[in-house]
Amino acid sequence: MQRTLFAALAGAIFGLGLLVSGMTDTTRVQGWLDVFGDWDPTLAFVMGGAMIPMAIAWRVAARRRVAVLGTALPLTQDRKVDANLVLGSSLFGAGWGLAGLCPGPALASLGWGGWGGLLFLLAMVVGMVAAPAAKARIDRITQAA
Amino acid sequence: MIETDWLWGLVGGLMIGGAAALYLLVNGRVMGASGIIGGLIDGSGRDAWAERxxxxxxxxxxxxxxxxxxxxxxxxxxxxPVVIIAGGLLVGLGTRMANGCTSGHGVCGISRLSLRGIVATVFYILVGGIVMVLARHVLGWI
Known part of the structure; x- marks a missing residue:
């Protein structure tokens, strides 16, 4: 019960932060990516602002080792840079540049995003369903090479 | 209004980072939007479905x-609709192949100087910028 309560709280604060920062507005995101247009620096402030509490949280986590609700903190890092990371991030970037939405803002803006927002989310879910098979195939190709 | 945009960005950013810090220190989990929804969709996050x-x-x-x-x-x-559907498909497929998006790789990864987080962020911003500029200034799609 406590776990779900704090998860809902984290989701709520995350969503309100995305709304307040303007990240649920695609013109802001695309305005930041558009270095040849009327460049909008807001996204850099959002990213920078978000790093501050998280950098502190990782330091606290390293000392605590166990979360408040008893779970072991995820302190080991996966350092493997592989084809799926690079190709996946590139595909994600292409979609992000095209539509101006990433997964968090797509969910947070569902309430006022209209049919377009819903269509984007449905397409995103379809892409997520297809991902495990695509990922396994890329792994097989890169291992064979 | 225009001149306070950066301040709202900073305040919203602090809220986003605060939510991620809460999820990490209280629930013991990395706050990645694509991972939280993706784990429910492909069944890989069945163990923590209620939390997700x-x-x-x-x-x-x-x-x-x-x-x-x-x-x-x-x-x-x-x-x-073509832009919306193509965008959604690419975002869903790409974030799950890379195991993270702007929140997981960007906010949570870079703040611990994760190599994977930094590489992912460089690629999605670089490709995002190229596709955005091409689609707007060359092809006129958006």
Whole structure:
């Protein structure tokens, strides 16, 4: 019960932060990516602002080792840079540049995003369903090479 | 209004980072939007489904309620269904192949100087910028 309560709280604060920062507005995101247009620096402030509490949280986590609700903190890092990371991030970037939405803002803006927002989310879910098979195939190709 | 945009960005960013810090230190989990929803979709996150679902309910319902009361929000999403569908498919496929998006790789990864987080962020910003500029200034799609 406590776990779900704090998860809902984290989701709520995350969503309100995305709304307040303007990240649920695609013109802001695309305005930041558009270095040849009327460049909008807001996204850099959002990213920078978000790093501050998280950098502190990782330091606290390293000392605590166990979360408040008893779970072991995820302190080991996966350092493997592989084809799926690079190709996946590139595909994600292409979609992000095209539509101006990433997964968090797509969910947070569902309430006022209209049919377009819903269509984007449905397409995103379809892409997520297809991902495990695509990922396994890329792994097989890169291992064979 | 224009000159305070960066301040709202900073305040919203601190809230995003605060939510991620809460999720890490209280629940013991990395706050990645694509991983939380993706784990429910492909079944890989079955063990923590209630937590994931609760996070998504808070993420969708609370901003919706705020906008319902205060108004004034618009996503300004393209009205071209091809752009919307292609964008959604690429975002869903890419984030799950790379195991993270702007929140997981960007916010949570870079703040611990994760090599994977930094590489992912360089690629999605670089490709995002190229596709954005091509689609707007060369092809005129958006």
């Amino acid at each position: 679902l609760a996070f998504l309910v808070g993420l969708v319902a609370v901003p919706a309620l705020a906008v319902l009361i205060l108004g004034g929000a618009d996503t300004h999403l393209s009205t071209n």
